[in-house]
Amino acid sequence: MDSLTVYWRLISAQIRGQMQYRVSFLLQLLGSFSTVFAELLAVLILFRTFGEMAGWRVGEVALLYSLVAIGFGLSELVSEGFDDMSVLIRMGDFDRILTRPIPAFVQVMSSQFALRRLGRIAHGVVALTLSHWWLRLAWSWVDVLLFLLALAGTAVVFFSIVLIGAAICFWTTERTEVQNVFTYGGTEVVSYPMHIYNRWLRSVFLWVVPLGLTTYYPVLHILQKTDPLDMPGWLPFVGPLIAPLFFGVALLIWRTGMDHYQSTGS
Amino acid sequence: MNCYVEIARVSYRRHRAHRAANIAGLATNGFFGLVRSFVFLALYRARPEAEGYVLLDALTYVWVTQALIMPVMHWGWLEIAQTIRDGDVISDLSKPVSFFGYWLSRDLGRSGYYVLYRFVPTLCIGLILFPMRLPEHLTTWIYFTLSVLMAAVLGFCVLFLINITGFWTTDVRGINSVVLTAVNFLTGFIVPLEFFPPAARAIAEVLPFAGMISIPINIFLERATGLAMLGLLGRQALWVCMLVLACHVTLAAATRRLVVQGG
Numbered sequence: 001m002d003s004l005t006v007y008w009r010l011i012s013a014q015i016r017g018q019m020q021y022r023v024s025f026l027l028q029l030l031g032s033f034s035t036v037f038a039e040l041l042a043v044l045i046l047f048r049t050f051g052e053m054a055g056w057r058v059g060e061v062a063l064l065y066s067l068v069a070i071g072f073g074l075s076e077l078v079s080e081g082f083d084d085m086s087v088l089i090r091m092g093d094f095d096r097i098l099t100r101p102i103p104a105f106v107q108v109m110s111s112q113f114a115l116r117r118l119g120r121i122a123h124g125v126v127a128l129t130l131s132h133w134w135l136r137l138a139w140s141w142v143d144v145l146l147f148l149l150a151l152a153g154t155a156v157v158f159f160s161i162v163l164i165g166a167a168i169c170f171w172t173t174e175r176t177e178v179q180n181v182f183t184y185g186g187t188e189v190v191s192y193p194m195h196i197y198n199r200w201l202r203s204v205f206l207w208v209v210p211l212g213l214t215t216y217y218p219v220l221h222i223l224q225k226t227d228p229l230d231m232p233g234w235l236p237f238v239g240p241l242i243a244p245l246f247f248g249v250a251l252l253i254w255r256t257g258m259d260h261y262q263s264t265g266s
Numbered sequence: 267m268n269c270y271v272e273i274a275r276v277s278y279r280r281h282r283a284h285r286a287a288n289i290a291g292l293a294t295n296g297f298f299g300l301v302r303s304f305v306f307l308a309l310y311r312a313r314p315e316a317e318g319y320v321l322l323d324a325l326t327y328v329w330v331t332q333a334l335i336m337p338v339m340h341w342g343w344l345e346i347a348q349t350i351r352d353g354d355v356i357s358d359l360s361k362p363v364s365f366f367g368y369w370l371s372r373d374l375g376r377s378g379y380y381v382l383y384r385f386v387p388t389l390c391i392g393l394i395l396f397p398m399r400l401p402e403h404l405t406t407w408i409y410f411t412l413s414v415l416m417a418a419v420l421g422f423c424v425l426f427l428i429n430i431t432g433f434w435t436t437d438v439r440g441i442n443s444v445v446l447t448a449v450n451f452l453t454g455f456i457v458p459l460e461f462f463p464p465a466a467r468a469i470a471e472v473l474p475f476a477g478m479i480s481i482p483i484n485i486f487l488e489r490a491t492g493l494a495m496l497g498l499l500g501r502q503a504l505w506v507c508m509l510v511l512a513c514h515v516t517l518a519a520a521t522r523r524l525v526v527q528g529g
Contacts, residue, residue, distance in 0.1 A: 023437065024436075024437055024440060027437050027440025027441070027444070028439070028440050028443075030440070030444055031439075031440050031444045031447070032443070034443075034444055034447045035447045038447050038448075038450065038451045038456060039456070041451070042451070042456040042457045045457045045461050045462060045463075046305075046309060046457060046461065048461070048463065049309075049316045049317065049461045050309040050310075050312050050313060050316060051312055051313070052312050053305075053308050053309050053312070054308040054311055176290075177287075177290030177291065177293065177294060178290070178293070180294055181293065181294060181297050185294070185297050185298065185301065188298065188301050188302075189301055192304075192305055192308070193308075196304050196305065196307070196308035197301075197304050198304070201300065201301075201304070
């Protein structure tokens, strides 16, 4: 059996398991939805008070916001297993994983499937709908394609951040809090147009963790806005393609970490 | 009384042991403070003032909320619910100290720790990075301290009530996340209550949750002075009494139907 088949079998078992406790699942889904929906509500309240943000109207920020929310939600669906990496190592469960004839990466990924994260995706769809309602954009085929590409790119970058965080556990055993700054903090940063930040914060989220490249630039193009930062015109299309590159780096760190791994002996 | 002070002191000391976790949390508070400051800097380009908040007030609001969140809410905890789940609650209930008082002291010990090691440093980071408005009058600091103390008690009561739903349901986790989200929003932590649409603002301001973040901040910003400020403190005090009462009534109802399954 190849890895993909194993992954699907384990995931569908997970989903069936989570559906057994219907009420609990629905509550978690509601919790996940309401937590993030409060953030969207906050953005709407701020726009109600101030009208615009550095030249962007509410519908435009809502489009950017929806891209970030759906992208992050998609990555969260599959990255949950890596989030618990420190527990796997501390309890000695990772040793067991290494003895099985399936790549560790696949096993960790299939250990959790966070169906409740559909809440975040749903709220992203709400934001997208609102944005469409306000802007009435005439989406060309290129725009739709670019949006989907950006969505995939954003999900991959968020997934890679969690993967790097998990790989760091091979050295530290403990989960590092810094990861939250880039995941949850990252969604906060790129949910607003990048030109509101100062140079160094912008640079970190464009060139170190390329979230700005997979979100801000594609949306600039779709909205046909001029780039206040004066980057080359092809950047919106190339930006999302940086994501696989970033994933490659993350995978490399993961591999290096695994080579470094010494059991905790528990 | 001595015993409660001791409980608070032990709790304070226990938290002081987790230095690395606190530094990481401080970095997170600082980061979010930074991002939200840029958001307000961008918004205020469109207009210089909103609902009596100028840019300086908004920046102060950002950093004081980031500084207050841990002393007041701790992002929620489910420790009591856990003791209900595993049965340890029985030994806590049979101790010769008030169950409510025991947990309140523990929580105030924790709040005290976070005032010193989280509130103060977070505010300092904000002061270094951005211009802020510090209280002009010395007395404001005294009222603010009093207000934060009441905010911490209110925060504790909300979390206590969430936790003891564990006597009735096994879904405390779900209830916790839904309720905390609503509470966070209604405290004015995410956006100032002043920016809410008028009707929503009027409702949010009379609810107890305003006493957890919004009222302390309004006192810090000296937006209310004299009698109006005493009114705010009075409203907070009234809610403290009501919520403490609610906690006791709910706990009494819960323990009446409590069945111990051996052990």
